[in-house]
Amino acid sequence: MADESEAAQVLAAADRLFNERGVQAVGMDSIRDAAKLPLKRLYRLFPSKSALVCAVLEQRDRDVRTAITEYVEARADTPGERILAVFDYLLEWFAEPGFRGCLFINTVGELGGTSDDVGRIARRHKLAMRDYLTELVTACSYPAQLADQLMILANGAMATAAVQGDGPHAARHARAAAATLLAAAEHREIS
Template identity: 45%
Template sequence: MNDDEAHVRILTAAEGLYYRKGYAAVGMDELRTAAGVSLRRLYGLFPSKTDIVKAVLARKHEEWEQGLGGRVRAAGPDARGQLIAVFAYLQDWFCTDDFRGCAFINAFGELGGTDPEIAEIVREHKKSFQRYMSTLVAGIGGSELLAAQLSILAEGAQSTAAISGDPAAAEQARTAAEVLIDAALRS
């Protein structure tokens, strides 16, 4: 196994373990075993656990942007439909068997208070989503306030669905988003 293969195996194992068990609960020995690499190779590729968490979050960010962007593009050119597609994407995600909430919110809750690097990565991910929503809202001629409101609905739905175990939070958020969007279009 070369370093690239080991790198992928470590990140895949870390992502799964962190998402299921939490960032703090997973030690390097457990990660090494799950990835099928030696401890020496693990530390050679990732000198610290923070390095692994940062790499996992970078991977999750890319996955989020690709998945969400793909769903929005599939909605076609209608700007309102693209906004609603954000909430359809959430609903599909919440209905997956392994849904455990937002990896970024989870990381911030566990590590954000003690690790400023992780806190900044999480903040940047959330700012990126806000910018994306602002772009979509601009497509209907909406305001930054509307973009913020829709972002908060999406973020709240993620937390609510994770805590309650009920994917209905996405549908509830979508319904509220439609009310806000339609009100903005009328004004």
């Protein structure tokens, strides 16, 4: 039980630091200090920084997918409303003070060329999100390719919000573009 609690402490500290500074800028000493654990204990829980990065991404994957699903289900009744609620979730997320972009996109940008594991975890996360959008699109009887288009909008909004520093603006534009895509799909004008 102590291992689980300490591992959760380390994951939370590493997630925060990686999000704030980037993976490469954060050393294990900084994570040790933030988690308030001895370095030896930290390495017993996570034998390498690479293992810790993967664990942080795995945890972030679970947290994000749960948060989006719960948000959408709590705020939308119809399948079409659920699709737009995904973009409402982005609006709230981008407005958070600690928003620095998508940790998956950022980490692939930093380590994707040198870490197959990071690329694999990020791809799995993004594919799971696309699958979620596919479920929502299918429930509306819209063409399946709409899910890919919505995913590109969401990821583009994440990158734009992080780079330009005006997250709500990017989210509002992405939501408006999503609404346009939904209207076109309603009339089967999407390709």
